Amino acid sequence: MLQKSSLTLRDGTKLDDLIMRDTNEVSLRVMTDEELYHHEMERIFAKTWLLLGHESEIPKAGDFIIRDMAEDNVIVARDADGSVNVSLNVCPHRGMRVCLGEAGNKRVHQCIYHGWAFKPNGDFIGAPIEKEKMHGNNVEKATLNLKKARVHLYGGLIFATWNVDGPSFDEYLGDIKYYMDQLFCRTDSGLELLGPPQRFVLPCNWKVPGEQSGSDGFHTLTLHRSLMEGGVMGGTAETIYDQAPGMYGVDVSCEQGHSLRCLEAEKTFKMFADIPFEGKSTEERLNLLTPPGITKEMIPELFKNLSEDQVEQLATFPPQVGGMFPNVLLAFIFAPRTDGGASGALTLHTYMPKGPDRVEFVNYIFAEKDAPEQVKRDMLQNAIQATGTSGTIEQDDADVWPVIMRNARGGVSKHITLKYQALHGEERPEGWKGGGMLYPGFTKDDTQWNWWLAYHKLMSEA
Amino acid sequence: MTTTKSTAAPDSTTILRGLSSNRRVPLGSAVYNALLETLYDEAAALDERRFDDWVAMLEEDLVYTAPIRLTRTGPNRDRDVMRTMFHFDESYGSILMRTGRMQKSAWAEDPPSRCRRFVTNVRIGECDAAGEYEVVSYLFLERSRGDNPENEHMTAERRDIWRYVNGCYKLTKREIIVDQSVLGMSNFAVFL
Ligand code: FES
Numbered sequence: 001m002l003q004k005s006s007l008t009l010r011d012g013t014k015l016d017d018l019i020m021r022d023t024n025e026v027s028l029r030v031m032t033d034e035e036l037y038h039h040e041m042e043r044i045f046a047k048t049w050l051l052l053g054h055e056s057e058i059p060k061a062g063d064f065i066i067r068d069m070a071e072d073n074v075i076v077a078r079d080a081d082g083s084v085n086v087s088l089n090v091c092p093h094r095g096m097r098v099c100l101g102e103a104g105n106k107r108v109h110q111c112i113y114h115g116w117a118f119k120p121n122g123d124f125i126g127a128p129i130e131k132e133k134m135h136g137n138n139v140e141k142a143t144l145n146l147k148k149a150r151v152h153l154y155g156g157l158i159f160a161t162w163n164v165d166g167p168s169f170d171e172y173l174g175d176i177k178y179y180m181d182q183l184f185c186r187t188d189s190g191l192e193l194l195g196p197p198q199r200f201v202l203p204c205n206w207k208v209p210g211e212q213s214g215s216d217g218f219h220t221l222t223l224h225r226s227l228m229e230g231g232v233m234g235g236t237a238e239t240i241y242d243q244a245p246g247m248y249g250v251d252v253s254c255e256q257g258h259s260l261r262c263l264e265a266e267k268t269f270k271m272f273a274d275i276p277f278e279g280k281s282t283e284e285r286l287n288l289l290t291p292p293g294i295t296k297e298m299i300p301e302l303f304k305n306l307s308e309d310q311v312e313q314l315a316t317f318p319p320q321v322g323g324m325f326p327n328v329l330l331a332f333i334f335a336p337r338t339d340g341g342a343s344g345a346l347t348l349h350t351y352m353p354k355g356p357d358r359v360e361f362v363n364y365i366f367a368e369k370d371a372p373e374q375v376k377r378d379m380l381q382n383a384i385q386a387t388g389t390s391g392t393i394e395q396d397d398a399d400v401w402p403v404i405m406r407n408a409r410g411g412v413s414k415h416i417t418l419k420y421q422a423l424h425g426e427e428r429p430e431g432w433k434g435g436g437m438l439y440p441g442f443t444k445d446d447t448q449w450n451w452w453l454a455y456h457k458l459m460s461e462a
Numbered sequence: 463m464t465t466t467k468s469t470a471a472p473d474s475t476t477i478l479r480g481l482s483s484n485r486r487v488p489l490g491s492a493v494y495n496a497l498l499e500t501l502y503d504e505a506a507a508l509d510e511r512r513f514d515d516w517v518a519m520l521e522e523d524l525v526y527t528a529p530i531r532l533t534r535t536g537p538n539r540d541r542d543v544m545r546t547m548f549h550f551d552e553s554y555g556s557i558l559m560r561t562g563r564m565q566k567s568a569w570a571e572d573p574p575s576r577c578r579r580f581v582t583n584v585r586i587g588e589c590d591a592a593g594e595y596e597v598v599s600y601l602f603l604e605r606s607r608g609d610n611p612e613n614e615h616m617t618a619e620r621r622d623i624w625r626y627v628n629g630c631y632k633l634t635k636r637e638i639i640v641d642q643s644v645l646g647m648s649n650f651a652v653f654l
């Protein structure tokens with residue numbers, strides 16, 4: 001028996017009326033409802049871990065970047081002791097932004113309104129004219145620090161949460177960590193962000209791209225048809241639905257709502273189809289075809305940083321696309337080039353809510369830090385040409401989402417439901433080493449439904 | 463040499479200041495007029511989605527980029543063009559791939575946007591290489607999608623190099639400096 005959610009909207013609608021767990025449907029109304037959005041800000045975005053960037057963006061003491069945790073603007077800064085700190089970019093004096101640039105280096109952040117000053121770690125230093133005590137007569141300075149978030153670095157990725165006593169980052173990641181480690185914690189020097197993220201705004205609710213980030217593999221065949229037409233993935237324009245390249249693999253997810261699609265390269269991409277993998281060891285396979293972003297020189301590092309089982313999976317079924325609940329999409333994909341340049345594109349997106357009907361798409365593009373400059377250059381180009389602002393894959397996604405949003409406003413349309421009824425059900429493939437919930441075969445709705453269950457769970461916790 | 467890719471570091475950014483050439487091609491001169499006409503023809507080819515005509519205006523060594531902008535304060539306040547990250551990072555070959563895609567299933571432009579490219583403030587200088595011209599222009603793009611009555615728009619400066627080949631000018635380099643650090647346009651499925 002499913003436990004009923006206690007969340008009820010002012011008009012009497014219950015969360016359980018919007019997310020129908022008995023029939024695997026979600027009312028389109030969730031995309032526009034303002035009241036629900038305010039609950040999301042408190043119950044999800046003020047509670048869970050959020051991705052804010054990568055520590056390679058701020059290598060030196062005093063370096064800072066300005067990022068958003070939903071609609072809360074924060075300063076992400078490296079302190080003199082090397083630590084990464086996240087503090088609210090709201091002056092506790094009268095509410096001005098303390099930091100107005102988007103990036104830079106400062107040992108002291110001074111508010112331009114009345115001059116209150118703060119350290120990179122958010123500690124209050126003082127107000128001008130010290131002897132006049134303009135911060136208050138009997139107020140302890142320590143109470144005037146910028147509001148600080150709890151920070152966790154994972155593979156150099158900067159995560160933060162306002163939930164200071166909440167679940168640890170590892171608890172938040174859950175069973176997906178085994179797979180994520182294969183992407184983020186596999187080399188000695190780790191990843192490097194190749195430049196500041198691309199940012200653009202879409203007129204839709206954050207959950208429109210959000211639910212897709214729960215590993216919607218199926219849309220690739222139709223929306224991203226041009227990938228097949230261009231001959232990159234297997235098949236031709238005529239055989240797309242017969243051959244269904246990229247549809248068969250192992251989808252993994254966990255109750256926290258994260259998911260990944262693990263795909264065999266040779267069954268996904270035409271140009272890898274004839275590689276003689278049969279009977280080869282893990283190491284031989286890696287040498288025949290390195291996972292996206294990895295060079296041959298880094299292969300020994302994989303064995304050093306990961307377990308043998310993890311490396312074996314990376315060599316056979318590398319995780320390629322997926323998401324972290326609530327608003328991260330990741331793509332660590334093969335991106336075959338015709339000019340002999342380095343294949344592979346590594347990107348992460350965050351979909352930051354900017355009101356019920358606006359979302360900011362932030363596109364982070366990576367390479368392994370130790371990769372040669374030319375490899376980084378090629379991978380930057382691969383990612384820009386495929387994803388984000390102008391990417392030939394994702395410009396089609398950006399075209400669909402605002403239209404769904406316009407539909408969701410109709411008095412009749414908003415009662416239409418999103419369907420997640422094509423389910424495979426959990427099944428452990430033979431010989432599979434990793435944990436989590438597993439869905440082998442054709443990619444179905446299971447992982448996206450788990451995304452909604454994670455949403456339902458957080459929204460039900462007051 | 464590895465270059466820093468740090469977001470915070472200002473040394474990976476650049477100041478924008480005028481023309482790099484000091485040999486000015488004066489407004490109203492024959493070369494100026496011919497290049498201005500070329501820019502107008504190019505805008506018309508793109509607005510009318512005559513991609514073959516547009517590609518015919520491109521050189522095969524084309525470098526076509528759109529660096530991102532990043533707001534800075536203090537001594538680095540003018541260093542706001544980040545040439546470590548781009549919205550576009552294209553070659554002649556990748557442009558052909560993009561225009562080829564337009565003939566097939568590019569849903570982002572099917573149905574097509576209706577675009578108007580307004581090109582103004584054209585300043586031209588002679589490059590060191592004979593027959594090459596530095597052409598800086600402002601671009602204002604209005605884009606209408608489907609039956610949405612609200613247009614998307616975008617402003618940018620374009621820093622081009624046009625080369626005189628066989629009686630006409632061809633584009634060999636374009637850098638599109640958009641004005642927004644967070645783009646208000648939902649994608650760049652159109653050329654700038
Ligand atoms: S608001 Fe910041 S010092 Fe007054």
Ligand SMILES: [Fe+2]
Nearest residue numbers: 219393394397
């Ligand atoms: Fe997509």
